[in-house]
Amino acid sequence: MLEWLSTDPLNGIIITITFFISVIIGRHLRIKRAENIRKFIDPRIKILILFFLIISITLMGHWYIPIGIFVLCIFISLKLAIFRNFGKKLVFPVLLAFFILVIQTLTYGTNIINYGISREGFESGFLIFARVVAAASLSILFLSTDSENEILETMRWYRVPVTILDISSLMSRYIKAFSMEAKRMKLAQVSRCGLSGGYMKKMHDIASITGALITRALVRAELVYRAMLSRGWKHDQLSLEGAQALNSMDFLMGFVLLAGIIILIGIDRGM
């Protein structure tokens, strides 16, 4: 059965090497393609277009287009292989929209069908529901593909005050450090029989972690900041110098998307 091991190894070596190198290249190509799809719009244009798109969705009087956008977003998230993350983030907006749908259905309108449900209420509630899921799925899809640095760069380009940028950049670092440290402290507390028992005990334990974190972090943050200042860092040194200008492709993309939004509103009004 194992005779082939003692025969010419060339074919075996070739097939093994080519297979594994192809595996690596194939994976790399897949990642590259996904990145290209994600980055095909400049973040500055993306945020502006997203804002207008969401406002246009809230102007729509029919549920067809918002639901269509929602389905399209699901399709794109599947294509980008981020559906799990996308779905998880969509839970809260959908819950809120569902709450509004129920209230509108049971309280709004006079044409009662059954069990206090009115036709106008259901139609109005479902329209809001459709708008929310469409807008939320667009936000998640557009924004979850940007890094914090890109977001800050975008804010800088939009001439957001320097103090806000400074606070934001420090905050984004602290959030990560804070979350990681909180998890570590929570695990430490659990291993010492903390976070067990009644509700008040749990609350006390969570609050003591937070209190300890805040006091420790405040001292540490001030020390680090003094060190930054002593090394020449200035509070308002961020400027627009070095910011990459928008190229013609970005402008074209923005124009096409804006035209698309106007067409969508036109279609909705014409229905």
Add this chain to the structure above:
Amino acid sequence: MHISDGILEPKWIFFWYAISIFFIGLGLRIINKRIKEEPVYLPRLSLIGAVVFVISVWHIPVPITGSSSHPVGTPMSSIIVGPSATVVISAIALFFQAFVAHGGLTTIGANTFSMGIAGNFGGYFVYRLLKNVSPLWFSAGIAGLIGSIITYLTTALQLALSLNPGNVLNYWKLYSLGFIPTQLPLAFAEFAFTAYVMKYISETTYKENLSPAGDRFSRNALLLMLSITSIIVIGAYIGYLGGASMAGTDSTVEATAKPEASPGGIGTRLMSYLGEPLGFALVGITGGLFTGYFWSEFRRRS
């Protein structure tokens, strides 16, 4: 729970943005002034901003509903760094939260108003009212409770204004009632959470930065005020149950305490000129200011 994208009508999106930008501008001015005086205020502020972010995305179990929800964190932040700065950091936290699908990009204005302005200033106001008459943990806890409730009442109002403009008050009540099952236990959780956190912080390093507990004089004066008011109210109620006419104490004063009082005296003329409530308020303010101003002097002499 923040309002998501797609819920508010465009006019309300811009309206809440306009109000929030005004408060953010105001907050920024105060922050810039403070940073000039004390450079380390910037990292402190950023850190509290990170805390607000983490707290408002950190889900806490709600025992009654079996679900989970999140506290707002802004009342606590306003106690530590001040309410104006809290407006700015809550707007930034909400901007970052939009990127994790908590809230939305077009609703940052509305969410900043409910969480960063209404809840924050409401909570802080309560804290300021109580801090001189109660322990720090209690005033901070009540600030958290009230701040949380105000935040969700404001959110309910924003929903009613945008979705049901024809019947705002009715729908405000409805949305508020809808929030109760999750938000009322959450508000109590925020009470416990804020109280414990502030107690912890005050017992450790940052004691000097927090508002000190009230002095004994103010506390005693307020206690005395509450006691006397209670005695008057209880006495009047007992008298009412006993069949008294609730006509006031004028006849008693005239008949027994000061029978020689002139009906055309300065007191009577003042009351008829200003009206009784305003007249008594004026007398109270004048007497109180005088006593308070010269209190130390009286004590020293006696």
